[in-house]
Amino acid sequence: MEWFGNIQMSDEIDWLIVGDFNLLRKPEDRNRPGGSIREMMLFNEAISSLGIVEIPLHGRRYTWTNKQQPPLPERLDWFFSSNAWTLKYPHTLARSLIMETSDHWPCVIEIKTSIPRTRIFRFENYWLTHDSFLPLVSSTWNGNFHQQDAAMLLTTKFKALRCNLKAWQSQLSNLKATICNVKIVISFVEAIEEWRDLSLQEWNFKEILSHKLAILLHQQIEGKVELSNG
Numbered sequence: 001m002e003w004f005g006n007i008q009m010s011d012e013i014d015w016l017i018v019g020d021f022n023l024l025r026k027p028e029d030r031n032r033p034g035g036s037i038r039e040m041m042l043f044n045e046a047i048s049s050l051g052i053v054e055i056p057l058h059g060r061r062y063t064w065t066n067k068q069q070p071p072l073p074e075r076l077d078w079f080f081s082s083n084a085w086t087l088k089y090p091h092t093l094a095r096s097l098i099m100e101t102s103d104h105w106p107c108v109i110e111i112k113t114s115i116p117r118t119r120i121f122r123f124e125n126y127w128l129t130h131d132s133f134l135p136l137v138s139s140t141w142n143g144n145f146h147q148q149d150a151a152m153l154l155t156t157k158f159k160a161l162r163c164n165l166k167a168w169q170s171q172l173s174n175l176k177a178t179i180c181n182v183k184i185v186i187s188f189v190e191a192i193e194e195w196r197d198l199s200l201q202e203w204n205f206k207e208i209l210s211h212k213l214a215i216l217l218h219q220q221i222e223g224k225v226e227l228s229n230g
Contacts, residue, residue, distance in 0.1 A: 001039075005046030015082035017052060018094075020064075020104060022076050029075035031062070031194065053086050055079035057107065059096035059187075061194055064104050070197045077107060098183035099190075100217060121162050124169070124176070129219065132168070140164045179216045182209055 009015055023043045024035045047054070057063070062073035079094040086092070091112040099105045127133050140161045147153040189206045192198065198206065 001042045001046055005049045007050060009050060009052075009082060011082075012084060013082065014085040014088060015052070015080075016085055016109070017080040018055075018107075018109065019078070020076055021078050023078075024075065025078075029062070031071075031073050035074075047080065050080075052080040052082055055081055055092055055094050055109070057094045057096060060105060060190070062105075063096070063107065065099075067103055069203055071193060073194065077104060079107070079109065098187055098213075100213065121166070123165075127165070127169070136164060136168055137161065175216065175219060179213065182213045182216065185209055186213065 021043070024030060024040050025044055025047075026040060027033070027035055027037075029035070057075075057079065062075050063077035064075075065071045065073040081089075081092060089111050093110050094107050095110055097106040097108060141157055143157075143160065145153055145156050145160070147156050186206065186209050189198070189202060189209070192202070193206075
């Protein structure tokens with residue numbers, strides 16, 4: 001705590017300080033009574049001495065849970081910025097994501113920008129796990145293309161493959177969308193859990209969802225591994 005409070009921060013540099021501090025700022029940062037008031041005071045004194053600003057967290061109250069029944073969620077992860085950063089990026093915020101395998105909810109720092117997003121073709125690694133993927137690629141690549149120039153022939157094949165993969169993908173169950181939907185349902189259950197203990201049926205339902213999410217994430221990783229090996 002002494003080291004943290006004595007960090008030398010230049011006023012002209014944009015500082016962003018984030019991480020698992022394993023500390024509370026106030027008693028309300030856990031759902032049950034407890035916590036060291038002395039550590040809370042020392043933590044807040046260090047924050048004050050640095051003159052940093054807490055970045056607001058959107059999406060949930062806590063960032064860690066002991067994953068037991070009944071659970072003990074706490075706010076242990078914190079996000080701060082220097083005054084220089086706050087003046088330059090006033091709309092910075094932290095947003096919680098869905099917990100996957102860790103006992104911490106992952107969070108992402110968002111900075112609003114006006115950078116346009118271009119439409120690009122994205123290859124999904126999990127496509128490699130589908131039986132129909134390689135036959136589609138083979139039939140497209142070996143199709144009849146009326147091009148004499150080798151470079152133009154290669155370009156035409158890639159364009160045709162991209163077009164066919166887009167059409168093929170639209171007929172598949174989207175793995176990313178399925179993962180997103182499962183995470184949304186888990187977040188609803190976790191929101192209930194912040195205000196009351198879950199019933200046995202709700203707890204079991206959450207465990208089933210977590211198991212399903214792990215399977216889907218494994219499928220996603222398998223696709224990445226196959227792409228890397230290829």
